[in-house]
C-alpha cells in the first residue's frame with residue numbers, strides 16, 4: 516500500500532464537524548461532531564426525537580445542515596446531491612417498488628448506471644445469495660414477508676457496494692425472533708462486505724449486539740461515543756447509565772481522596788471506590804451499580820457462614836428488607852428496601868436444583884458488590 520493509500524484508509528469515512536440542524540427555528544441537532552471509521556459498524560442510539568434520523572438524512576444528503584461541515588471519504592459533501600455521495604440508505608419502510616419483482620428491485624441501481632444485462636444478472640444473483648434470498652428473483656415484492664422485503668431492500672442498497680450504508684431503524688417492523696435473526700445476519704453481512712454501516716435504533720440491546728461503537732444521543736446532541744462495553748461499564752453521566760440498561764443509583768459524599776480511589780460515605784458506610792474523577796472532599800456524588808453486579812445474602816446465611824464475609828464485609832454491605840422478587844425469564848430481580856433509605860435491585864439466578872427463587876419478600880438481607888465494579892460520578896440534580 517502506498518503512503519497516501521494508507522493515509523486515506525486511516526481517514527474517517529464520514530466526518531461531522533460542529534453540525535447543527537434546525538427546522539423552523541427548532542433545534543433538531545446542536546453541535547454534533549462525529550468520526551465514522553472505515554469498515555466499522557456504528558450505531559446511533561437514543562430515544563424518539565433525539566435527532567438520530569436527522570444525522571442519517573444529513574449524511575445521505577436528503578437534508579442540508581444549518582451549520583457545520585460534513586465530509587465523506589475526505590471530501591466536503593455539503594453541495595453534493597445524494598446520488599453523488601457514494602452512500603445508500605435502507606429505510607424502516609423498505610421503500611421497494613411494489614409493482615416490480617425481486618430481481619428488478621435489486622437490479623434497479625445497476626440498470627440506472629447502464630451496466631450490461633449479463634453483468635447485472637450475475638451481481639443480482641450474488642447479492643441475493645448474500646441476503647439469503649436465492650431463488651426469489653421472480654417473486655413480486657408484495658408477496659414477500661416483512662423480513663424478506665427488508666432483505667430485498669438491503670440487497671438493493673448493497674449491490675453497487677457503497678462506501679457507507681445508512682440503516683434507519685431497519686428492523687423495527689419485524690417481530691422479536693426475526694429481529695434477533697436479522698441482527699445477526701446484518702452483522703455477518705457487514706463483516707463479509709467490509710462496508711461501513713451506520714445504523715439508527717432506539718433499542719439498546721440491538722445497538723450492543725451489532726456494533727463496534729455506539730453513539731448515545733440525547734435531545735439533539737451526543738452524550739457519549741464508545742464500544743458497547745465502555746458505554747455500559749463506564750457511562751459518562753446518569754443519562755447514559757440509565758439509557759443503556761438498568762442501574763442502581765446511590766447518593767453519597769466524598770470523604771477523602773487517594774491515588775485513583777476515593778473514600779465515600781453512603782448509607783452510613785464509608786466505602787473505598789475506584790474513580791478517575793477529580794473530586795474534592797465533601798463533594799456529593801452518585802455511586803452507580805448494575806443489578807447484575809450486586810450480590811445479596813440473607814442475614815441468617817451470613818451469620819451461619821463466615822466465608823461469605825469476604826464479599827459481605829460489614830463495611831461494604833447495605834442492609835435492608837426484600838420487598839418483592841420479579842420474574843425475568845432467565846433471571847429474577849430482587850428488590851430491596853434499604854434500612855438507611857432508598858431501594859436497590861439485584862439480579863439473581865434461580866436455584867440450580869429446582870429452579871426456584873432463593874429470596875422472598877420480607878427476608879432481611881445484606882447487599883454488596885466487588886470493589887471496583889461501581890462507577891462514581893459527579894452529582895447531578
Ligand SMILES: Nc1ncnc2c1ncn2[C@@H]1O[C@H](COP(=O)(O)OP(=O)(O)OP(=O)(O)O)[C@@H](O)[C@H]1O
Nearest residue numbers: 538542543561562563564565566567568569570717
Ligand atoms: N422535516 C421536519 N420538519 C420539522 N421538524 C422535524 C423534521 N424532521 C425532524 N424534525 C424534528 O427534529 C427532531 C429530531 O427528529 P429525528 O427524526 O431526527 O429524531 P429521531 O431520534 O430519529 O426520532 P425517531 O426515533 O422517533 O425517528 C424532532 O423533534 C422532530 O420532530
